[in-house]
Amino acid sequence: MLTILFDGVAYGMVLFILAAGLSITLGLMNFVNLAHGVFAMAGGYVTAILMNRAGVPFLATLPLAFLVPAAIGLVLERTLYQRLYGRSHLDQVLFTIGLTFMATAAVDYVMGSQPQLIQLPGWLSGRVDVLGVKIGLYRSFIIAVCGILVVVLQLVLTRTRFGARLRAAVDDHRVARGLGVNTPAIFAATFAFGSGLAGLGGALGAEILGLDPTFPFKFLIYFMIVVTVGGTTSLTGPFLAALLLGVADVAGKYFVPSLGAFVIYTLMIVVLVVRPHGLFARAR
Numbered sequence: 001m002l003t004i005l006f007d008g009v010a011y012g013m014v015l016f017i018l019a020a021g022l023s024i025t026l027g028l029m030n031f032v033n034l035a036h037g038v039f040a041m042a043g044g045y046v047t048a049i050l051m052n053r054a055g056v057p058f059l060a061t062l063p064l065a066f067l068v069p070a071a072i073g074l075v076l077e078r079t080l081y082q083r084l085y086g087r088s089h090l091d092q093v094l095f096t097i098g099l100t101f102m103a104t105a106a107v108d109y110v111m112g113s114q115p116q117l118i119q120l121p122g123w124l125s126g127r128v129d130v131l132g133v134k135i136g137l138y139r140s141f142i143i144a145v146c147g148i149l150v151v152v153l154q155l156v157l158t159r160t161r162f163g164a165r166l167r168a169a170v171d172d173h174r175v176a177r178g179l180g181v182n183t184p185a186i187f188a189a190t191f192a193f194g195s196g197l198a199g200l201g202g203a204l205g206a207e208i209l210g211l212d213p214t215f216p217f218k219f220l221i222y223f224m225i226v227v228t229v230g231g232t233t234s235l236t237g238p239f240l241a242a243l244l245l246g247v248a249d250v251a252g253k254y255f256v257p258s259l260g261a262f263v264i265y266t267l268m269i270v271v272l273v274v275r276p277h278g279l280f281a282r283a284r
Contacts, residue, residue: 003134004251010139012246013146014208016239017201018219019226020153021194023238026227029187031081032089035096036198036223037216038103039069043199044206044215045107048116058121065203066196073195077188085187100216108213116211142204149197153235166190225264229271241271 022036043065050056050064076099084092124138157163169176169183177183202215209219225245230237245264252263 004254005247006135007139008247008250009243010136010142010246011208011250012243013143014201014205015222015226015246016242017146017149018198018205019223019238019242020149020201020235021197022223023227023230023235024190024194024197029085029190031085032092033081033096034093034220035099035103035216036194037220038100039073039195039198040202040205040219041103041107041211041213041215042069042072042202043196044202044211045111045116046199047203047206048118048211051118052116058118058124062200062203066200069199069202070192070196074188074192077191081191082184082187100220104213104216111213113213116206118206118211120207138207142208145204149200150235150239157235162186162189222264225268229268 018040019036021039022033025031025033025036046065046068047058047061050061051058080095080099084095120138124141127134127136129135157166165176165181166186168179169181169186202211209215222245226238226242229245230239230241245267248267249264252259256263
């Protein structure tokens, strides 16, 4: 039971890092970016290509798995996404879904449809026995890295001048600009950072989730569930929602494998019936 709990927490941590960027763009910037999984896929492919074709060590690929999707996100935000900030959510959904189809088709054409395999270093492979509990070394690594990222993200958004400027730009764009806040630069940096987080999550989760050109579509629903159940007003809600859904998914597939992912959909429905705006929603 403890092993299942541990694996579920590690899975939930990966889901949170993957969904954190979407939580920021949707919750703080009020932009529906359904192409978020494309940036996660990009990070995974950066790691896979560097490891399998260039022989780069796994840890050395992680900074590039963040930087490359962040750079792609910055370019797309400056050239395409910023034109849709004032448009309806339907326009944003149609545009980002189309972008996802284009990206998956391009990756399938260039890389092929076969799954990409990542060979972890020896010190991250296998399990160790701790007080009778089988603990995976790689999952322990994921929990440690993601735990640090959670703390850093929360501090950046709540305790720094950048976080205050971002919240001000979202709450009232015109007033923020009148006070001297460079809102376009704030939005561009935020979007790039969210895209980079997605890429890092894709690299860390490639060994657990798998990686192929259909990745953005297979896991988009998971990202949306995390953000929807957790709420979009802070990172605390998505973080707790990701842990809850990760444990529920792993436990459900272990104890009732015939139901598969139905367990987390049921959990989502129950939470939204009780808390329609998510676990942590701003008072209205």
